[in-house]
Amino acid sequence: MILGLESSCDETAAAVITPDGRILSNVVSSQADLHARYGGVVPEVASRRHLELVTPVLQESLAEAETSLDDVELIGVTAGPGLIGALLVGVAAAKAIAWARRLPLAAVDHLQGHVASLYLEPDPVEPPFLCLLASGGHTLLLDVQGRGDKARVLGTTLDDAAGEAFDKGARLLGLGYPGGAEIDRIAREGDPRAYEFPVARVPGLDFSFSGLKTALLHAVKELPPEELERRRADLAASYQRAIVRALVERTRQAAEQTGATRFAVVGGVAANSELRVSLPEAAAAPLALCTDNAAMIASAARFTRTIPYPGYLGLDAYASTA
Ligand code: KG4
Ligand code: ZN
Numbered sequence: 554m555i556l557g558l559e560s561s562c563d564e565t566a567a568a569v570i571t572p573d574g575r576i577l578s579n580v581v582s583s584q585a586d587l588h589a590r591y592g593g594v595v596p597e598v599a600s601r602r603h604l605e606l607v608t609p610v611l612q613e614s615l616a617e618a619e620t621s622l623d624d625v626e627l628i629g630v631t632a633g634p635g636l637i638g639a640l641l642v643g644v645a646a647a648k649a650i651a652w653a654r655r656l657p658l659a660a661v662d663h664l665q666g667h668v669a670s671l672y673l674e675p676d677p678v679e680p681p682f683l684c685l686l687a688s689g690g691h692t693l694l695l696d697v698q699g700r701g702d703k704a705r706v707l708g709t710t711l712d713d714a715a716g717e718a719f720d721k722g723a724r725l726l727g728l729g730y731p732g733g734a735e736i737d738r739i740a741r742e743g744d745p746r747a748y749e750f751p752v753a754r755v756p757g758l759d760f761s762f763s764g765l766k767t768a769l770l771h772a773v774k775e776l777p778p779e780e781l782e783r784r785r786a787d788l789a790a791s792y793q794r795a796i797v798r799a800l801v802e803r804t805r806q807a808a809e810q811t812g813a814t815r816f817a818v819v820g821g822v823a824a825n826s827e828l829r830v831s832l833p834e835a836a837a838a839p840l841a842l843c844t845d846n847a848a849m850i851a852s853a854a855r856f857t858r859t860i861p862y863p864g865y866l867g868l869d870a871y872a873s874t875a
Contacts (some may be wrong), residue, residue, distance in 0.1 A: 554618070556625045556650075558611070558863045560643030561635025561663050562689065563594045565606035567614035568847035569625075573721040574853065577618035577672045579841065579848040581608050586735025589730045593720070600638035607646045614847070622654055628853025632660035633871035634690070640870035645875055657839075659854035662874070664691060665703075667773055667819040669853035670842040672700055678836045683707075683813035685804045685835070687828075688820035688845075689716035689731070692760050692800075694807045697817075701856035702809050707807050708758030715796055715822045718762035722792050725766070725773050737825050743786030748772055750795035765795055797827045804832060819843065 554578070559566040569577040584602050589596045608766065613620055630647035630860040631854065645662075651658040665688050671678040684695040684704065692715045695704035712817055713721065716733055723732020750768045753761035769792050776784060804816060816835035824843040829835075842849055860868065 554620060554624045555612070555629060555851045555854055556622075557847035557849075557854060558607075558628070558630040558647050559663075559666070559845055559850045560603045560639050561631045561633070561638060562845060563599050564845040565610050566847035567611045569618035569620060569852050570616055570673070570848055570851040572626075573674070574672055574677060574852060574855070576848045576868075577620065578612050578614045579846055580614040580617060580726045581841075581846050582610050583851040585731055590796035592724055592730050593691045594636070596636045596638055598706060599636060600642060600790075603639050603642035607642055611646070616808055619847040620810045622650065625654070625656065627657055627659060627854055627859060629659040629660040629661045629851050629857065631663045631666060632868065633663065633875045635663055637870055637872040638673050640872075641758065641815045644868060644870045648868060651865060652863055655862045657859040657861050658868070659859045660865070660868055661850045661853045661857050663850075664693070664874075665857070666849040668695065668697060668702070668704065670819055670838040670846075670849035671817055671836060671857065672856075673838070673842065673848060675851050678817055681810060681813070682815040682817050682836070683804065683808050685800060685816070685823075685832075686820045687715040687800060687817045687818065687822035689720065691712050691820070694758055694803060696811060696813070707811065708760065708803060710760040710762060712761050714802060715760070715767065716820070718766055718796055719848040721766050722769050722789075725769050726788055727781070728789075731743065732824065733822060736789045736793050736797050737827070739786050740790040740827070741792030743788070746792040747784070747787035750791055752795055752799045752802070758803055758810070759804060762796065762798060764798070765792070769834075793825070793827055797825065797831050800828060803834070821845070847870065
């Protein structure tokens with residue numbers, strides 16, 4: 554069995570999967586409530602909370618899978634990119650368990666993890682495919698040729714990530730954190746044609762979301778405060794539509810250019826209901842595997858070079874890939 558650990562942002566997560574990709578447990582403890590009052594993740598607060606949660610979450614994942622460390626053959630842990638202090642908690646825990654048990658360890662890239670969410674049972678997707686990865690930290694169009702390969706980047710965002718645009722937009726609308734799911738929920742009651750928000754046109758296959766956020770800011774500022782409450786759903790629906798349009802247009806364009814016939818969407822924003830409807834031809838993981846979780850990290854561990862005992866003791870986390 555493979556044990557996965559994820560702590561790159563504000564989810565403390567542990568999962569147990571079988572080598573052929575069946576999920577036996579997938580425990581995610583979100584710290585969202587803890588950070589909500591600040592309107593975003595506070596890195597130092599996140600690190601300390603990970604430290605408190607990592608052991609109970611790990612124990613829960615083993616208990617739920619009705620197994621113990623005796624049955625674990627490989628540990629996969631997110632080594633980056635993410636918040637460095639948060640990552641270090643997961644990496645230290647993984648190293649300690651692997652060392653104590655003389656197990657091999659796989660240092661998993663978080664983004665590869667999101668892609669590997671597609672390789673889990675019961676409906677695994679086989680490369681090649683064109684993959685839109687949209688999360689709170691990244692927006693990427695990837696040409697995925699093989700499960701273990703490093704995917705070729707076809708396009709990325711020039712400023713904010715798609716999830717970040719959702720989160721910042723939610724803040725402007727006075728909605729909670731994290732904002733994507735909130736906008737998704739409230740947009741259902743609004744008219745997506747109420748406001749015309751511009752979708753930035755940048756060359757190539759890249760994205761830009763910062764102009765959109767500014768347009769929303771102006772729209773909100775122009776409203777008398779008592780009107781915001783009444784127009785919130787329309788604003789959310791129109792804003793969501795603009796983000797989804799940008800993502801869908803670019804993904805279709807990339808498919809045209811590369812001749813890809815199969816698509817997939819991964820990452821937290823892949824949980825968005827409008828995006829899922831607007832790209833019906835794209836494979837998408839179940840909602841629980843779109844947002845950060847450890848089953849996807851355990852999945853990626855199967856296709857990542859493993860470091861034999863005790864070579865990983867000097868392993869370091871990394872904040873960014875660049
Ligand atoms: O992949 P993820 O859990 O963490 C990162 O790796 O960043 O993605 C989190 C992002 C957040 O920005 C959140 O607002 C967004 O995914 N998100 C959504 C939805 N659920 C989560 N965005 C739009 N619609 C949703 N339903
Ligand atoms: Zn993520």
